[in-house]
Amino acid sequence: xxxxxxxxxxxxxxxxxxxxxxxxxxxxxxxxxxxxxxxxxxxxxxxxxxxxxxxxxxxxxxxxxxxxxxxxxxxxxx
Numbered sequence: 001x002x003x004x005x006x007x008x009x010x011x012x013x014x015x016x017x018x019x020x021x022x023x024x025x026x027x028x029x030x031x032x033x034x035x036x037x038x039x040x041x042x043x044x045x046x047x048x049x050x051x052x053x054x055x056x057x058x059x060x061x062x063x064x065x066x067x068x069x070x071x072x073x074x075x076x077x078x
Contacts, residue, residue, distance in 0.1 A: 003027065003074065004046040009059065011069045019075065022059035022067065030054040037070060049074065 003009065003024060011020045027047050028038030035041060038055035047055070049071055058068045 001049050001074075002046060003049060003057070009057070010075050011059070011067070012073045012075045014073070020061060020067065022061045024057050024059050025066070026058040028055050028057075037068070047071070 005024055005027065007024050008021060009024060011022065013020055027044050029042045029044055029047065030036055030038040030053065031041040036054045041055060047053070054071070056068050056070050057074070058066065060066050
């Protein structure tokens with residue numbers, strides 16, 4: 001799935017067995033094995049999850065709360 005800044009996504013919250021929806025605010029690609037979220041990596045505008053890179057997105061919920069999630073937690077776009 002192709003994701004881009006400002007796309008709406010659903011995130012799997014593994015520990016709660018619930019989902020959360022939000023709008024993507026940033027996308028980070030990991031460039032080092034010890035940085036799986038890509039915090040020290042490259043910031044990009046869009047990403048195709050079929051490439052299977054490690055990294056993360058930042059997103060904001062409808063209520064204005066900000067969160068982040070690994071690419072593997074994205075369960076779909078809306």
